[in-house]
Amino acid sequence: MNPHPAVDARTLLDDPAAVSALRSRLLRYAMRNLAEADAEDVTQETLLALLAAVDRYRGTAHVDTYAHAVLRHKTIDVYRAHARELPFAPEALEAAIEQASESADLQRANDPAERIDARHRKDRFWLTLRECLRGLPERTRVMFELREVLGLDLTLACRQLGITCNHGGVLTHRARAH
Secondary structure, three states, X not given: OOOOOOOOHHHHHHOHHHHHHHHHHHHHHHHOOOOXXXXXXXXXXXXXXXXXOHHHOOOOOOHXXXXXXXXXXXXXXXXXXXXXXXXXXXXXXXXXXHHHHOOHHHHHOOOHHHHHHHHHHHHHHHHHHHHHHHOOOHHHHHHHHHHHHOOOOHHHHHXXXXXXXXXXXXXXXXXXXX
């Protein structure tokens, strides 16, 4: 049901069928931009914001247009919140480094001396990598860790940082070059 622009917002929001249809449209839009859990939350927050501000709706825009504008602002707020949060716990990064340090060829080495040498090479590698990463700007370092250490694909890493894929590619390239 597409409400007519002249329809009073309060009348529309009092109709359960109209609210359900609006919720479906908003959720479909949110799912294109966010993870499922975030999309559900943003859709509910949007509906609550519409209900709370129904008296302030002036009718200058179609109700759907107004609702989608509110949803877009809520979506941007989610991206900003994720950008402020560390996208991973430092413990998770340490665990990934430990797991990578325990490679299959290290475990396959039969000679204890080979294992010690392999372990020493791995430890030196991770120490050198940490020193190199320490000199990078924060966002570049985080992008490198997400992509190369944790193995996230570019789209997910960029979504976590709230940046475009193009910018993420540039940051990854700079980190690798460094």
